[in-house]
Amino acid sequence: xxxxxxxxxxxxxxxxxxxxxxxxxxxxxxxxxxxxxxxxxxxxxxxxxxxxxxxxxxxxxxxxxxxxxxxxxxxxxxxxxxxxxxxxxxxxxxxxxxxxxxxxxxxxxxxxxxxxxxxxxxxxxxxxxxxxxxxxxxxxxxxxxxxxxxxxxxxxxxxxxxxxxxxxxxxxxxxxxxxxxxxxxxxxxxxxxxxxxxxxxxxxxxxxxxxxxxxxxxxxxxxxxxxxxxxxxxxxxxxxxxxxxxxxxxxxxxxxxxxxxxxxxxxxxxxxxxxxxxxxxxxxxxxxxxxxxxxxxxxxxxxxxxxxxxxxxxxxxxxxxxxxxxxxxxxxxxxxxxxxxxxxxxxxxxxxxxxxxxxxxxxxxxxxxxxxxxxxxxxxxxxxxxxxxxxxxxxxxxxxxxxxxxxxxxxx
Amino acid sequence: xxxxxxxxxxxxxxxxxxxxxxxxxxxxxxxxxxxxxxxxxxxxxxxxxxxxxxxxxxxxxxxxxxxxxxxxxxxxxxxxxxxxxxxxxxxxxxxxxxxxxxxxxxxxxxxxxxxxxxxxxxxxxxxxxxxxxxxxxxxxxxxxxxxxxxxxxxxxxxxxxxxxxxxxxxxxxxxxxxxxxxxxxxxxxxxxxxxxxxxxxxxxxxxxxxxxxxxxxxx
Numbered sequence: 001x002x003x004x005x006x007x008x009x010x011x012x013x014x015x016x017x018x019x020x021x022x023x024x025x026x027x028x029x030x031x032x033x034x035x036x037x038x039x040x041x042x043x044x045x046x047x048x049x050x051x052x053x054x055x056x057x058x059x060x061x062x063x064x065x066x067x068x069x070x071x072x073x074x075x076x077x078x079x080x081x082x083x084x085x086x087x088x089x090x091x092x093x094x095x096x097x098x099x100x101x102x103x104x105x106x107x108x109x110x111x112x113x114x115x116x117x118x119x120x121x122x123x124x125x126x127x128x129x130x131x132x133x134x135x136x137x138x139x140x141x142x143x144x145x146x147x148x149x150x151x152x153x154x155x156x157x158x159x160x161x162x163x164x165x166x167x168x169x170x171x172x173x174x175x176x177x178x179x180x181x182x183x184x185x186x187x188x189x190x191x192x193x194x195x196x197x198x199x200x201x202x203x204x205x206x207x208x209x210x211x212x213x214x215x216x217x218x219x220x221x222x223x224x225x226x227x228x229x230x231x232x233x234x235x236x237x238x239x240x241x242x243x244x245x246x247x248x249x250x251x252x253x254x255x256x257x258x259x260x261x262x263x264x265x266x267x268x269x270x271x272x273x274x275x276x277x278x279x280x281x282x283x284x285x286x287x288x289x290x291x292x293x294x295x296x297x298x299x300x301x302x303x304x305x306x307x308x309x310x311x312x313x314x315x316x317x318x319x320x321x322x323x324x325x326x327x328x329x330x331x332x333x334x335x336x337x338x339x340x341x342x343x344x345x346x347x348x349x350x351x352x353x354x355x356x357x358x359x360x361x362x363x364x365x366x367x368x369x370x371x372x373x374x375x376x377x378x379x380x381x382x383x384x385x386x387x388x389x390x391x392x393x394x395x396x397x398x399x400x401x402x403x404x405x406x407x408x409x410x411x412x
Numbered sequence: 413x414x415x416x417x418x419x420x421x422x423x424x425x426x427x428x429x430x431x432x433x434x435x436x437x438x439x440x441x442x443x444x445x446x447x448x449x450x451x452x453x454x455x456x457x458x459x460x461x462x463x464x465x466x467x468x469x470x471x472x473x474x475x476x477x478x479x480x481x482x483x484x485x486x487x488x489x490x491x492x493x494x495x496x497x498x499x500x501x502x503x504x505x506x507x508x509x510x511x512x513x514x515x516x517x518x519x520x521x522x523x524x525x526x527x528x529x530x531x532x533x534x535x536x537x538x539x540x541x542x543x544x545x546x547x548x549x550x551x552x553x554x555x556x557x558x559x560x561x562x563x564x565x566x567x568x569x570x571x572x573x574x575x576x577x578x579x580x581x582x583x584x585x586x587x588x589x590x591x592x593x594x595x596x597x598x599x600x601x602x603x604x605x606x607x608x609x610x611x612x613x614x615x616x617x618x619x620x621x622x623x624x625x626x627x628x629x630x631x
Contacts, residue, residue, distance in 0.1 A: 175532035178428035187426040
C-alpha cells in the first residue's frame with residue numbers, strides 16, 4: 001500500500017514532494033499543535049484530516065486537538081460565524097461570557113500541551129479566546145481564519161479582535177478578508193484534496209449511473225451549478241442564463257446543493273428556483289445531503305461546463321473542484337472566483353445572466369476551446385490549489401515565523 | 413574548476429499589509445509609503461503564481477490598471493517596466509511612481525475614478541534553503557534541472573538577477589567558469605527570457621538548452 005505522500009506524488013510530481021521534505025527538515029524538533037472545534041464535518045476538519053497525517057509522514061511532530069462545548073457555546077460561535085460574514089445581529093452578553101468560560105475550560109484542560117508547543121494553530125473563532133488563558137506560552141500562536149470576513153459586522157469583529165490581536169500572526173484566505181491587526185497577516189488560499197471522494201477519479205460505470213439516477217440525457221450538453229440555495233449564489237440568474245441558451249442549444253441544467261431545510265431563507269430561495277424552473281424536464285434541481293461527495297463529484301464530471309454565478313463569494317472551492325475535473329468555469333466576477341477563473345484560460349468571468357449565456361453558447365459551439373480550457377484548468381489547479389501547495393505554505397509560514405520577521409530568511 | 417553548484421530552493425509566502433487603493437491617486441500615495449517588499453511581491457511574486465502562455469500584462473500593477481481602472485494606456489506602460497533592470501527596489505518604486513504620475517497628469521477623470529476592484533498591497537517573505545544537492549559539472553546540472561522544484565528554478569534563474577553579479581542568472585554564471593568549451597552554453601542559457609512563460613515551462617526550456625548542448629557534443 002502506497003503511503004499518502006506516494007499517492008500525492010503520483011498527482012503532483014516528485015519535485016513537489018521533495019520540496020515538502022526539504023521544508024519539513026527545517027522544522028526538525030518542533031512540536032506543532034492544531035486546535036479546532038470538530039473532527040467531523042466542515043471544511044476545516046476536512047483539511048486537517050489530510051494535513052495532519054501528511055505532517056506525520058514528513059516526520060513533523062504534530063498534535064490535533066478539538067475543543068468541547070455545549071449547545072449554547074456552539075449557538076454563540078454560529079452567530080459569530082454569521083456576523084463575521086456580514087449578518088448584522090448582536091450577540092447577547094450572556095452568550096459571549098459563556099463563550100469565554102468554555103474557552104477557559106478547554107485551555108485549562110489542554111494547558112500543558114499548549115504551554116510547551118512550539119507552534120499553535122488555532123482555527124476559526126470557536127477556540128480563539130483560549131490564548132487569554134495561556135499567559136506563559138512558550139511558542140508562537142497563529143490564528144487561522146477560514147471565514148470570509150471581507151465585510152464583518154463590526155461590533156462582533158471588534159469583540160473577537162481583542163483576542164486575535166494577542167496572537168503572533170494570523171492566516172487569511174484572501175487579502176480582501178484580512179483585517180487590520182498588529183502582527184503579520186499571512187495569505188494562504190484554501191485547497192482541495194485530489195484523493196478525496198469529492199475529487200478522486202470515477203469509473204465510467206459510476207458516471208453512467210449518475211446520468212440514469214438523475215434522468216439526464218447523456219447525448220445532450222449539461223451545465224451545472226453546485227451550491228447552496230442562497231441569493232448570493234444567484235441560482236435564479238443561472239436559470240435565466242439557461243433559458244437564454246436553450247433558445248439556441250438543447251442544453252440541460254443541473255442545480256445541486258446541500259439541504260436547506262434548517263435555513264428559512266434557503267428554503268425560500270429553493271422554492272423560488274423551483275417556481276422559476278416550472279415544469280421544464282431539462283432543469284434538474286437536486287437537494288443533496290451535505291456528505292454526498294460522490295454524487296457531487298459525478299455531477300461535476302458529467303457536466304460540459306460548470307457555473308458559479310455568485311454575486312458574492314468567499315474563495316469558491318466548488319470552482320476549484322470543477323476546474324480540477326477539467327471543466328471550464330463561468331463564474332461571477334467576485335471574491336476568490338477571480339483568483340481561479342482566468343478569462344479565456346480557465347473559463348470566463350461574467351456579471352449578468354446574459355454574459356453567462358453568451359459564454360455558455362460560445363463554449364458549446366467551440367468544443368476545441370472548451371477542451372483546451374478544461375485541460376488548462378486542471379493544470380492550473382494542480383499547480384496552485386491542491387493540498388500539497390497548502391501544506392507547503394503552512395510549513396513555509398512556520399519557518400518564517402520562527403525566524404526573525406525579515407523579508408528574506410536564508411537558512412544555508 | 414571552481415566550487416560545485418549548490419542547489420538551493422526557496423518558498424515564498426504572501427502577507428497582507430491591510431493597505432489598499434480604490435483610485436489611481438490612492439495607488440500613487442500608497443506606493444510612496446509601502447515597504448519595498450510589496451514592490452518585490454507585485455513584480456516578482458507573480459512569477460511564482462498562476463501564469464499562462466499569453467498573459468496580457470506582466471505585473472500586478474499593470475493588471476489592476478487594466479482590470480480595475482480599464483485604462484489600457486497605463487496598463488501597457490506599467491507592463492513595460494522590467495524589474496530586472498533595477499538593482500534597487502527603491503529605484504523600481506521611483507519608476508513606478510513616475511509612470512503613474514505621468515498618466516495622472518494626462519487625464520482629468522482617471523486620478524479620481526473609483527476602480528471596479530481594489531488594489532490590495534501584499535508583501536512577501538522568502539525562505540531560502542539548501543537542498544544539499546551539489547553538482548560538479550555542467551552535464552550534471554543539465555541532468556538535474558528537470559528534477560528541480562519551481563522554487564529552485566525561481567531562485568537560481570530569476571531571483572539571482574537581484575544578487576551579485578547583478579542581472580545574471582546562477583546557471584550561466586556558474587557554467588561560464590568552465591572555460592571556452594561552455595561559453596556557447598552559458599550564452600544560450602543567459603538569453604532565455606523568463607518573463608513571458610510559467611516557471612514549469614522555463615524549467616523545460618532550460619533543460620532543452622542543456623540537452624541541445626550535450627547532443628552537439630559539448631563537454
